[in-house]
Amino acid sequence: MNGALPLVPPLRMQQDGPTLAEQMTALPVATLVIRPDNSIAEANVRAETLLNMARSAIVGSDVARTIRIAEAGARFDIWHSQKPIAAYDIKVHAGRTAEMEVDLMIAPIVDHDGWRVVSLHAQSQARKIGHRGTSGGARSAMGAAAILAHEIKNPLSGIRGAAQLLEGGQGGRDAALTQLICNEVDRIAALIDRMQDFTTDRTLECxxxxxxxxxxxxxxxxxxxxxxxxxxxxxxxxxxxxxxxxxxxxxxxxxxxxxxxxxxxxxxxxxxxxxxxxxxxxxxxxxxxxxxxxxxxxxxxxxxxxxxxxxxxxxxxxxxxxxxxxxxxxxxxxxxxxxxxxxxxxxxxxxxxxxxxxxxxxxxxxxxx
Missing domain, CATH: 3.30.565.10 (Histidine kinase-like ATPase, C-terminal domain)
Known part of the structure; x- marks a missing residue:
């Protein structure tokens, strides 16, 4: 298969249905089709909008020049891989637009070596995905957890010890109340333990x-x-x-x-x-x-x-x-x-x-x- 061949064979899903090319045009996500030589073979309307480029300028251009990874020191060889790749929340320079965060998906086309489909999601999926690093909010939570562990957990152990002493000399309703104190102290201590999970960056042994x-x-x-x-x-x-x-x-x-x-x-x-x-x-x-x-x-x-x-x-x-x-x-x-x-x-x-x-x-x- 070479760059001179048409992008999509003129097949229809059914006799009166849209062609595959027409379906691509209607996709709600910016989509590109890449040839084995990394030139862009096709771009849909959403891609034109996202890249701020006309289709005539996109088609034929080198995808590595059109979509450039902005992260300093990056060593991503994404345009020469034959494997599916999902890149979430990465910064790129795309077409004539300013630097933006995108989710970028690359999927090889089955039975067509070197041909790939690239989709760009301009709206970050950070709301769906656990962040790879520690955000400022998470760092604040880690600090709060450490402070709470220090300021609350030690007094809790004293309260529990006092309640156990009272329980030993009481009976009936008073004993039940002291047990309630012990149970609530244990519950709060367990919550603090859970919060302490966020205060350490120790490596898990896997x-x-x-x-x-x-x-x-x-x-x-x-x-x-x-x-x-x-x-x-x-x-x-x-x-x-x-x-x-x-x-x-x-x-x-x-x-x-x-x-x-x-x-x-x-x-x-x-x-x-x-x-x-x-x-x-x-x-x-x-x-x-x-x-x-x-x-x-x-x-x-x-x-x-x-x-x-x-x-x-x-x-x-x-x-x-x-x-x-x-x-x-x-x-x-x-x-x-x-x-x-x-x-x-x-x-x-x-x-x-x-x-x-x-x-x-x-x-x-x-x-x-």
Missing amino acids: HPGNIYPLIDRAADIAAAGFARHVRIIKRYDPSLPFANINDDALVQVMINLLKNAAEALEHVAKPRIRVETAFRHGVSVMVGGGKGSAVLPIEIVVVDNGPGVPEHILDHLFNPFITGKRDGQGLGLALVDKLVRDMNGFVQYARDAEAGESTFRILLPMGMG
């Missing part, structure tokens, strides 16, 4: 491991407790290789996601949660900081048929203390994001309004050795 016993353990905990009213469906890929994981971290991540899904289904008539796994061949994710792309082929998704995340918190979904629940603490998803990042993975949220489903997707590296 190893190649089977994710299924860990997912099953989390699902069993959910089914016996907070999700006992929900139907949990498991759809596993039996051929999935080991992932590079920390066992405790993955169990905690799954418990938090299942709990989040179960709470979202509180007022749903037929609540259900699906836990699915898959191997995504060649999927790479840009990690920023000039580090290039990470191959994250192990996919775990948690899908629920609840109403989805409220619109007003989407931009800060994975930040600490952000929640749409009246009694929520806003720590569950923030901890999920941190633990997945500590395992060198990636987490994102998506809503399928047509299917009425919300999906949290985890991508993890494959275990080696």
Whole structure:
């Protein structure tokens, strides 16, 4: 196949339906088709608008010159890779526009070596994706957690000790009240412990491991407790290789996601949660900081048929203390994001309004050795 050949064969999906070229023109996302020599073969209307260039100027130009990675020190060789690549929240100079943040997807065209489709999402998906770095808000939360741990946890231990002494010399109602004090102190201490998870950047010890016993353990905990009213469906890929994981971290991540899904289904008539796994061949994710792309082929998704995340918190979904629940603490998803990042993975949220489903997707590296 060479650059002189037409972009799309003049086929129709049905006799009176639109051609594939017409369908591309109607796509609501800026889309380019790239030849093996990296020249742009086709661009839709959205691409013209995003790049601020006429189609006649786009077609034939070198894609590496038309879409330039703006991050200093970047070593992204995205235009010579034959693998699918997803780059979220990267800064680029696109066409005649000023520097912007985009989500960039590259997908090879099956059976046509070297040909690729590139889509550019100008509106950042930061609201759907756990940030790869620590934002200013997260740093503030880490500082607040450290202060609270120091200023509150030590006095709590004294209160609990005093309550236990009182309980030993009391009976009946007074003993019940002192036990209540102990229980509440334990609850607050547990909350502080959870907040302390954000105060450390220590590296998790990861190893190649089977994710299924860990997912099953989390699902069993959910089914016996907070999700006992929900139907949990498991759809596993039996051929999935080991992932590079920390066992405790993955169990905690799954418990938090299942709990989040179960709470979202509180007022749903037929609540259900699906836990699915898959191997995504060649999927790479840009990690920023000039580090290039990470191959994250192990996919775990948690899908629920609840109403989805409220619109007003989407931009800060994975930040600490952000929640749409009246009694929520806003720590569950923030901890999920941190633990997945500590395992060198990636987490994102998506809503399928047509299917009425919300999906949290985890991508993890494959275990080696």
